[in-house]
Amino acid sequence: MASAPTDHRTDLVERFFRGTGSTYDFMVHAATFGIDRLWKRRMVRIVRERVGTPRAILDLACGTGLSTFAFARANPNCRIVGVELRDEYLQRARAKCRGGRYPNVEFVLSRAEAFETTERFDVVSGSYLAKYADLPPLVEQLVGAQHAVPLLVPGGLFMMHDFTLPPHRAALAVWRAYFWLLQTIGSRLFPSWKAIYEGLPELIQRTRWTSELTALLRERGFQDVTFEWQTLWGSAIVTARSPRR
């Protein structure tokens, strides 16, 4: 198991997520009005359309396993590995596998950028990781520049989904009103989520994950780099295929 060194990124993740594990599943559904489920469904469909029946999927920053189990349900014969930085969330994910449920799923405690394995995956995915991640080493890891074994098979699918700042005025106004409500009412109802409600809008405004990631992927020889807006331009999915050589 790789260790998770502390830096400003992991400090931020700890500040945002500390003490939220028990309410995460409820909150992600409630705070997105159930739209998170549609985004997960879209990611599952992208895998089916572009890969068919994958042999192995790696889910980076798997949290309590919502994304991991969405892949597992759609691909019962596929090995699925979920990697997560925080033990609090990983314990919740592992608890959902008790009693022999999801025998094809394994969870590993590791920072995504430091995850090492001898396995190779047909799909490497991450939902809500990109804005926290150190993207250059993450992309290098996929093709094996820093590690002996690349995470992706040649031609494998890389897919990242995360929040974005809506580029249109009306959608941006809805986005601001939404976070204002979370900060004023949500924080009072769910104090353990206050740090996220307050910090997330600023992080989303600051991150350049879509442009940074697509540029890095192209530089590294990835093919078929695609960008797809999701609901109200509030999130996006970037996909690419690893170099075939």
Ligand SMILES: C[S@@+](CC[C@H](N)C(=O)[O-])C[C@H]1O[C@@H](n2cnc3c(N)ncnc32)[C@H](O)[C@@H]1O
């Ligand atoms: C909002 S949750 C998303 C969980 C899951 N992917 C989902 O879609 O529900 C974000 C998760 O990313 C984890 N995380 C953030 N940065 C990470 C990193 N560099 N490596 C691994 N996990 C990370 C956090 O600990 C948190 O559990």
